[in-house]
Structures are given as structure tokens and as C-alpha cells.
Amino acid sequence: MSLGSDNYDILDMRSQTIPGAARFLSAGRGITMHEPGCPPIPHWISSAAEGRKAVVELAGQKVDMVKIWVDTRGNKYPKVTPEIYGAIIDEAHKRGLRVSAHIFDMEDAKGLMKAGLDAFAHGVRDKDIDDETLAMFRQRPNLILTPNLPDRGVKTDLSWLKPGLSPEEFAKLEKANTDQPKTQAFFGIQARNLAKLNAAGVRITLGTDGNRPWGPHEEMADMVAAGMTPMQVIVAATRNSAEFLRLADMGTLQPGKSADFIVLDANPLDNITNTRRIASVILRGAAVDRSQPVR
Numbered sequence: 001m002s003l004g005s006d007n008y009d010i011l012d013m014r015s016q017t018i019p020g021a022a023r024f025l026s027a028g029r030g031i032t033m034h035e036p037g038c039p040p041i042p043h044w045i046s047s048a049a050e051g052r053k054a055v056v057e058l059a060g061q062k063v064d065m066v067k068i069w070v071d072t073r074g075n076k077y078p079k080v081t082p083e084i085y086g087a088i089i090d091e092a093h094k095r096g097l098r099v100s101a102h103i104f105d106m107e108d109a110k111g112l113m114k115a116g117l118d119a120f121a122h123g124v125r126d127k128d129i130d131d132e133t134l135a136m137f138r139q140r141p142n143l144i145l146t147p148n149l150p151d152r153g154v155k156t157d158l159s160w161l162k163p164g165l166s167p168e169e170f171a172k173l174e175k176a177n178t179d180q181p182k183t184q185a186f187f188g189i190q191a192r193n194l195a196k197l198n199a200a201g202v203r204i205t206l207g208t209d210g211n212r213p214w215g216p217h218e219e220m221a222d223m224v225a226a227g228m229t230p231m232q233v234i235v236a237a238t239r240n241s242a243e244f245l246r247l248a249d250m251g252t253l254q255p256g257k258s259a260d261f262i263v264l265d266a267n268p269l270d271n272i273t274n275t276r277r278i279a280s281v282i283l284r285g286a287a288v289d290r291s292q293p294v295r
Contacts, residue, residue: 030042031055066100070101100120110133125150147219151187153183194228220272221273
């Protein structure tokens with residue numbers, strides 16, 4: 001669907017039921033330190049006061065959540081300091097907003113938990129988590145982890161994507177579909193960390209950084225590869241994610257809830273990739289015409 005202003009104002013979309021469209025929630029402009037060379041789409045800040053000011057602006061726009069980046073992105077940019085992210089989290093909580101953080105390093109994860117963070121938009125990626133980090137997660141039963149796992153770096157069968165892509169698009173994907181040992185090692189760190197946290201009972205949701213429409217299917221397979229069971233992944237993708245987004249009328253099939261679900265040709269509990277074998281899509285109780293292109 002188009003998000004153009006000719007049909008719907010993006011700030012009003014949450015209060016509207018748009019035929020054939022999913023629900024829309026937004027964290028608004030994220031918050032980070034200055035990033036030279038990048039467009040100033042996020043709130044660029046350099047002090048606790050500026051961080052609080054950004055939260056006030058976001059609250060005025062009635063965002064659903066606040067997102068911060070506590071990551072140098074490969075040592076390219078300065079990292080948000082504990083003083084600054086502590087002020088952001090404090091200001092957000094005063095205004096009834098939760099905060100999600102994009103992280104990389106384990107030490108930042110510890111600091112953010114101490115500051116009262118609500119959700120991680122990635123797991124720890126620099127090393128295997130230690131016992132202290134695991135204990136800190138256990139002490140915070142309401143803390144959310146959205147793994148956002150990276151590419152596994154393993155050549156896979158992409159034939160299931162072929163019917164929905166142009167020959168050129170599919171060829172481009174296939175060209176990059178190779179075994180990559182360094183990528184596998186990077187995935188391994190995050191997979192082991194996810195397995196430890198899942199075994200500890202940490203609340204996990206589904207989300208992806210990718211702008212590819214099939215990204216959630218890949219992410220679910222990656223979560224299983226990391227050690228979660230298919231049922232745990234399905235619960236993360238449905239009930240847990242809906243609860244995290246405070247969408248009380250969806251996430252489970254129960255009387256009185258919105259009828260939003262997919263019908264599959266095979267059981268995903270046998271193989272999580274069966275989520276790709278979609279027979280029909282039901283949105284708010286009505287079948288979606290999947291023969292029509294998305295605009």
C-alpha cells in the first residue's frame with residue numbers, strides 16, 4: 001500500500017481501519033548521536049538535555065515507543081553515553097512511553113538494563129553473554145528481546161521465492177546466496193546468546209531489520225536454527241509480539257479478538273519453513289485477495 005498523503009496522513013493511520021492494510025504503529029524519529037555524512041532523519045543529540053527534549057517532542061507526536069541507537073556502527077559514530085540514555089529512558093517513562101535500544105556490545109546491554117530499558121532491538125553481538133548478563137535478564141521478566149538475527153551465511157534453497165520475484169531480482173539473490181564463514185561466525189555468537197536467553201525464559205518477540213517482505217519467514221527459520229522450537233517461535237511472532245505492542249485484540253485466536261491469521265498447507269510445528277506455504281490470509285475476518293499486487 002502507499003503511505004502517500006493523498007490518501008492517509010501517516011500520523012492518523014493508527015486510528016483508522018484501512019481496508020486490506022495491516023495496522024500501523026510508529027516509534028517516530030529515533031534518537032542517536034550526531035552521524036556525520038548521514039541525513040539527519042533521527043534526532044541527533046549530544047547531551048542529556050537534548051535527549052529529554054527529543055522525548056518531549058516524540059511524546060507530543062503520540063508515538064507508540066521511543067527508539068535509541070547505542071552503537072558506534074563499526075566505530076563510525078560516537079556512542080550514546082549512559083548519562084544520556086539514562087535521561088532518555090527516565091523522560092520516556094515519565095510520559096508513559098517505553099524505550100527500545102539498538103545495541104551491539106554486551107557492556108551496553110548491562111548498562112541499559114540498569115537504566116530501566118524496556119526492549120532490545122537486537123541481542124548482544126560482540127561476544128557470548130556472561131553469567132552476569134544472563135542473571136540481569138532473569139531479574140527483569142518484563143524485558144523484551146527482539147533478536148533481529150543476521151544472515152546465517154549459509155547457502156540455502158531460495159526456490160520458494162521464485163514465483164514472487166522477477167527473474168532479475170531472483171538472480172541477484174542467488175548470486176549472493178553463498179557460504180560465508182565470517183558471516184556464519186557472527187551469526188553463531190547471536191544464535192548462542194539467543195539460545196541461552198530463551199532457555200532462561202526471557203520474553204522474545206519477532207522483528208526484522210530487513211526491508212524484504214519475506215524477512216519474517218527467514219527470521220523464524222533463523223530463530224529455530226538458533227535453538228528455539230517452532231512453537232516457541234510462533235508464540236514469539238504472534239502472542240508475545242502483540243502483547244509487546246499493546247494490541248490487546250490480536251495475537252491469539254480467541255472469541256472477541258480480531259480474526260487476523262493465515263491458513264497454511266502444512267504444519268509449521270513439523271518444519272518452521274511451512275509458514276511459507278500460505279493457502280489464505282484472513283484480515284479482520286475477511287479473506288485477502290492475494291492475486292492483486294500490493295500498492
